[in-house]
Amino acid sequence: xxxxxxxxxxxxxxxxxxxxxxxxxxxxxxxxxxxxxxxxxxxxxxxxxxxxxxxxxxxxxxxxxxxxxxxxxxxxxxxxxxxxxxxxxxxxxxxxxxxxxxxxxxxxxxxxxxxxxxxxxxxxxxxxxxxxxxxxxxxxxxxxxxxxxxxxxxxxxxxxxxxxxxxxxxxxxxxxxxxxxxxxxxxxxxxxxxxxxxxxxxxxxxxxxxxxxxxxxxxxxxxxxxxxxxxxxxxxxxxxxxxxxxxxxxxxxxxxxxxxxxxxxxxxxxxxxxxxxxxxxxxxxxxxxxxxxxxxxxxxxxxxxxxxxxxxxxxxxxxxxxxxxxxxxxxxxxxxxxxxxxxxxxxxxxxxxxxxxxxxxxxxxxxxxxxxxxxxxxxxxxxxxxxxxxxxxxxxxxxxxxxxxxxxxxxx
Numbered sequence: 001x002x003x004x005x006x007x008x009x010x011x012x013x014x015x016x017x018x019x020x021x022x023x024x025x026x027x028x029x030x031x032x033x034x035x036x037x038x039x040x041x042x043x044x045x046x047x048x049x050x051x052x053x054x055x056x057x058x059x060x061x062x063x064x065x066x067x068x069x070x071x072x073x074x075x076x077x078x079x080x081x082x083x084x085x086x087x088x089x090x091x092x093x094x095x096x097x098x099x100x101x102x103x104x105x106x107x108x109x110x111x112x113x114x115x116x117x118x119x120x121x122x123x124x125x126x127x128x129x130x131x132x133x134x135x136x137x138x139x140x141x142x143x144x145x146x147x148x149x150x151x152x153x154x155x156x157x158x159x160x161x162x163x164x165x166x167x168x169x170x171x172x173x174x175x176x177x178x179x180x181x182x183x184x185x186x187x188x189x190x191x192x193x194x195x196x197x198x199x200x201x202x203x204x205x206x207x208x209x210x211x212x213x214x215x216x217x218x219x220x221x222x223x224x225x226x227x228x229x230x231x232x233x234x235x236x237x238x239x240x241x242x243x244x245x246x247x248x249x250x251x252x253x254x255x256x257x258x259x260x261x262x263x264x265x266x267x268x269x270x271x272x273x274x275x276x277x278x279x280x281x282x283x284x285x286x287x288x289x290x291x292x293x294x295x296x297x298x299x300x301x302x303x304x305x306x307x308x309x310x311x312x313x314x315x316x317x318x319x320x321x322x323x324x325x326x327x328x329x330x331x332x333x334x335x336x337x338x339x340x341x342x343x344x345x346x347x348x349x350x351x352x353x354x355x356x357x358x359x360x361x362x363x364x365x366x367x368x369x370x371x372x373x374x375x376x377x378x379x380x381x382x383x384x385x386x387x388x389x390x391x392x393x394x395x396x397x398x399x400x401x402x403x404x405x406x407x408x409x410x411x412x
Contacts, residue, residue, distance in 0.1 A: 010143045015193055016135040022189025023128070024151040026086070029182025031159025032166070033093065035245075035264050036175040037110060039167055039257060040100075042246040044107050048377065051243045052369020053107075057114040059363055062355055065122035067212050070351020073126040074211075078347075082131075083190050085124030090183035092117050097176035122351075129350035133338055142335045146278045149331045153271025153323065156264075164261020215348025222340065228292070228333045229353055231395060235296055235326070236364055238387030243365035247377040253312045266316045270323030278331045288332045293396050295332075298325030300388035307381030 011017050041050050073081060092113050099105040136144040166174045219225045242264070249260035302321035309315040341349045364384070371380040 008147070010136050010140040010147060013136050013140070016132075016144060018189055018192055019131070019135055020147060020151050022186040023148070024155055026182045026186035027152055027155035028159040028162070029093075029179035031156050031264070032163035032175045033096070033179040035160045035163040035261060036167060036172045037096075037114065038243060038246050039260065040105070040172050041107055041110055042250075044105075048244065048247055048369050048372040050107060050369070051246065052366040052373075053111055054114060055243055055363060055365025055367075055369065057111040058118045059366065061115055061118035061122050065119055066126070066351045066355050067215070067348070068351075069122040069124075070126040070215060070348040071212050072123055073130055073347030073350070074215075074345065075347075078127040078131055079190060079193060081127045082124055083187055085120045085127070086183050086187050086190070088120040089117055089124075090180050090187070092120070093176050093180035093183065097173050097180065100171075100173040100176060126347040126350040129334075129338075129353070130346040133346070138339075141339065142278075142331075145335045145338070146275050146331050149278075149327055149334070150272060150275030153268040153275055153327055155268075157268030157272060158265070160264030160268075161261040164258045164264070167261075168257040212348065215345055215352060218341070218345050219349060219352045224289075224336060224340070225349070227395060228336065231292070231296060231329075231392070232333070232353070234391035234395075235299060235329075235388050237367070238364065238384040238391065244368055244372055244377045244381065247372060248315070252310065252378060253315060255312055259312065262316065263319065266319035267323030267326070270320040270325070271327035273320075274324045274327035274331065278328060288336065292329045292332055293392065295325045295328035296388065296392050298322075299329070300325075300385050300392060303385030303388060304382050305385075307378045307383075307385060 011020075038051060038054060041054060042048075044050075096105070096110075096113055099109060132144055132148060133141065163175050166172075166178075219229065245260055245263045249255050249257070249263055253259060253263075255262070299322055302318045302325060306315055306318035306322060309318055337349060337353060338346065368377075368380050368384065371383065375383075
């Protein structure tokens with residue numbers, strides 16, 4: 001009889017535990033700032049299209065710098081790169097705080113700062129995606145990915161709720177200040193890591209277009225990678241409803257800033273449940289391709305349900321279901337990618353992934369904002385959910401690599 005495996009067994013690894021906690025605190029601050037920025041822009045403009053420009057400000061650096069950022073993550077010391085990138089975002093959070101306190105803030109300034117934040121993330125995210133395999137034994141890797149997603153979803157659940165109450169009770173500037181402190185905490189955690197985050201010979205990686213193309217070619221020649229990345233992009237492009245939360249909070253559900261925080265947090269509740277479930281069952285999960293398809297079906301249907309709902313508790317329920325489906329799929333997709341990618345290509349693979357995984361929602365935010373201006377927020381979200389199911393149907397029937405994938409090396 002196989003012995004029972006704890007869903008938290010990987011927390012026995014000291015380096016991973018420290019990194020996870022630091023990332024958790026930092027992500028709480030980041031999620032708080034996301035809510036504050038959207039609320040502040042909508043307060044200043046009262047225009048859904050202005051929320052769409054937030055997506056554009058986040059998207060442009062992804063296109064401009066992600067591939068370069070992935071190459072840098074494969075070339076330089078990933079720990080130093082992470083520290084530098086977090087320090088840059090700390091400074092930008094302080095600028096938002098100061099400009100808000102002194103009433104100098106305006107939408108154009110916010111968009112400019114978001115461009116700089118997204119530029120910094122173009123270098124930090126490939127590095128962060130590449131460090132996990134160096135912090136845990138291979139047999140615990142899916143468990144580590146599950147808990148890493150769990151901390152992200154926990155932060156996404158806590159951060160927006162806290163931000164909503166802070167905005168309603170103290171003011172937006174408090175959110176920016178606490179975000180700056182969260183970056184400072186994560187930087188301190190990174191300094192305590194004395195494990196190598198780069199086992200390959202970085203000297204073999206050249207700063208060149210050929211090196212960037214090497215990462216792109218690896219993704220293109222690996223069907224399960226490009227299939228899951230297309231799913232990333234389509235699901236997040238069509239299904240994203242996040243940027244319209246201020247519209248739903250104020251104009252559809254009439255719940256104000258505190259309700260806004262709960263709307264932002266609800267998908268993360270589902271994400272936490274997904275993280276706990278996959279963490280507990282990571283050694284039993286087979287037929288990962290079919291699991292991804294089923295999870296994204298739940299995601300698409302829940303998106304449609306949220307768009308149609310006019311009742312706050314029901315909207316929360318649909319968002320929880322949306323988050324659950326999304327995160328089950330995300331955990332498995334990320335595990336597949338990390339396990340089949342050689343270490344010297346992980347940064348570049350992660351940068352290509354970011355174009356799909358984060359480029360999708362940022363473009364989706366822009367599309368949702370402008371579409372909401374024309375047909376309204378609820379209809380925009382319903383159209384997006386239908387789009388998710390349509391793309392998923394096509395890839396399910398045409399994507400044999402996805403449909404039949406069952407990587408045995410992903411389970412303990």
